[in-house]
Amino acid sequence: MALTKEQIAQRIAKELRDGYYVNLGIGIPTLVANYIPEGINVVLQSENGLLGMGPFPFEGQENPDLINAGKQTITTVPGSAFFDSAMSFGMIRAGKVDLTVLGAMEVSEKGDIANWKIPGKMVKGMGGAMDLVASAKNIIVAMVHSNPKGESKLLPECTLPLTGINCVKKIVSDIAVLDVTPYGFKLLE
Amino acid sequence: MNKVVASAGDAIADINDGAILMFGGFGLCGIPENCIAALVSKGTKNLTCISNNAGVDGFGIGLLLQQRQVKKMISSYVGENAEFERQLLSGELEVELIPQGTLATRCMAVGYGMPAIFTPAGVGTEVAAGKEVRNFNNKDYLLEYAFDADFAIVKAWKGDTDGNLVYKETARNFNPLMAMAGKITIAEVEELVPAGELDPNNIHTPGIYVHRIFQGKNYEKRIEQRTVRKKL
Numbered sequence: 001m002a003l004t005k006e007q008i009a010q011r012i013a014k015e016l017r018d019g020y021y022v023n024l025g026i027g028i029p030t031l032v033a034n035y036i037p038e039g040i041n042v043v044l045q046s047e048n049g050l051l052g053m054g055p056f057p058f059e060g061q062e063n064p065d066l067i068n069a070g071k072q073t074i075t076t077v078p079g080s081a082f083f084d085s086a087m088s089f090g091m092i093r094a095g096k097v098d099l100t101v102l103g104a105m106e107v108s109e110k111g112d113i114a115n116w117k118i119p120g121k122m123v124k125g126m127g128g129a130m131d132l133v134a135s136a137k138n139i140i141v142a143m144v145h146s147n148p149k150g151e152s153k154l155l156p157e158c159t160l161p162l163t164g165i166n167c168v169k170k171i172v173s174d175i176a177v178l179d180v181t182p183y184g185f186k187l188l189e
Numbered sequence: 190m191n192k193v194v195a196s197a198g199d200a201i202a203d204i205n206d207g208a209i210l211m212f213g214g215f216g217l218c219g220i221p222e223n224c225i226a227a228l229v230s231k232g233t234k235n236l237t238c239i240s241n242n243a244g245v246d247g248f249g250i251g252l253l254l255q256q257r258q259v260k261k262m263i264s265s266y267v268g269e270n271a272e273f274e275r276q277l278l279s280g281e282l283e284v285e286l287i288p289q290g291t292l293a294t295r296c297m298a299v300g301y302g303m304p305a306i307f308t309p310a311g312v313g314t315e316v317a318a319g320k321e322v323r324n325f326n327n328k329d330y331l332l333e334y335a336f337d338a339d340f341a342i343v344k345a346w347k348g349d350t351d352g353n354l355v356y357k358e359t360a361r362n363f364n365p366l367m368a369m370a371g372k373i374t375i376a377e378v379e380e381l382v383p384a385g386e387l388d389p390n391n392i393h394t395p396g397i398y399v400h401r402i403f404q405g406k407n408y409e410k411r412i413e414q415r416t417v418r419k420k421l
Contacts (some may be wrong), residue, residue, distance in 0.1 A: 064410035089290025124268035131290030165313035
C-alpha cells in the first residue's frame with residue numbers, strides 16, 4: 001500500500017541522527033519535523049536566517065518578524081540564532097548543514113534533480129534550492145512517485161530544467177525508498 | 190554629518206525613472222513599507238528592482254508592479270503574485286531569476302569590496318549559461334559579479350542618528366547585505382534613537398554603510414502564511 005505524505009515524512013525522519021543540522025524544504029519535507037525520533041537532538045535551519053526553528057506558534061502569538069523560508073509563522077527553540085541570508089547560505093555552501101530534504105518534479109539516475117520550473121507553465125523561481133543542492137553533503141528527495149499524468153518522476157535523464165546535477169543521494173516516495181548509486185537507482189524498500 | 194531625513198518622501202526624492210534599486214526583505218517580512226509607499230506616490234517608472242521576492246498582489250513590491258513602475262525584477266522566488274505572472278507572460282516585465290544564496294552573496298560582495306564571487310549554485314543548469322566556470326579542488330564554481338545598484342532601501346528594527354542599524358528576528362534576512370550594497374543606502378526603522386543609545390556590541394549594520402535614515406510609521410507587517418498550532 002502506498003505511503004501517505006505523513007508516512008513519507010516519518011520514513012525520512014528515520015534517517016536523522018543526533019546532532020544533525022537539517023534544512024527542510026517546503027511541502028512533505030516540512031512534515032519531517034513532526035517525527036524527529038525520541039532522544040535525538042536535531043537543529044532545524046531555515047535559510048531565511050534561523051538555526052533552531054520551533055513549531056508553529058499558538059493562535060494569537062504569531063509574530064510577523066518570525067517566519068520560515070516558506071513564509072509561515074513559526075517559533076524558535078532554546079539555543080536558536082538569527083543571521084542574515086549571506087551567512088545562511090554561507091553555512092550551507094561550507095557544508096555545515098548535515099542533511100537537506102526537498103521535493104522534486106524529476107530525479108535522474110545520476111542524481112540530477114529538477115524542481116523549479118516547467119517551461120511555459122510554471123515559473124516561480126528556484127529560491128534557495130540551487131544553492132542547497134549544489135553544496136549539501138546529503139540530500140534526500142521526498143516526493144510522490146508519479147506525476148499527475150501517472151508517469152514515474154524517476155528518469156534516466158531529467159526533461160525539465162535542472163536545479164542541480166549529481167547531488168541526490170536518496171529518494172523516499174510513496175511506494176519506494178531508493179539510493180542513487182554510481183550504477184543508477186538501487187531499490188532498498 | 191546629518192543622515193536623518195524627515196520622511197520616506199524626502200528619502201526617495203532623488204530616485205528617478207530608470208534607477209536600479211535593491212529592496213531588503215524576505216517575502217513580506219522586513220520590507221521597507223514606507224519607502225515602497227513613497228515610490229508608489231512619486232510614480233517613478235522603469236525601475237529595476239533587486240529583491241528576493243516580488244511582494245504579493247496589493248502589498249510590498251506588488252504595489253509597484255500594479256502601477257507598472259517596474260521594468261525588470263531580479264529575484265530568487267516570485268510565486269504568489271498573479272499580477273506579476275500576468276506581466277511576465279505578456280512580456281511587459283523582464284525577470285531574471287537567480288539562486289537565493291547567489292543573490293545574497295552578490296550583495297555582500299559589494300559591501301566587502303569584492304568584484305565577484307565563485308559559487309557552485311547553478312552549475313550544470315540554465316543559470317550557468319554564458320558564465321565562466323572555474324574548478325577549485327575538483328568542484329566546479331560559477332563566477333558571479335557583485336551587483337551595481339543606485340540605491341539600497343532597507344528596513345531595520347532600531348536605528349540611530351549615525352545610521353547604525355539593528356534588525357529583529359528573521360526580518361534581518363537580506364537587509365544588512367543590501368544596506369552594504371547601495372551607492373546610496375536608505376534605511377527606514379521602527380524606532381530612531383540618538384547616537385549612543387544602541388549597544389555598540391550589538392550593531393548589525395555599522396552606520397558607515399547608511400546614508401539616510403528615518404523613523405517609519407504605520408507598519409502593517411502583513412503575514413503571508415499565518416500558521417498556528419492548537420493549544421493542547
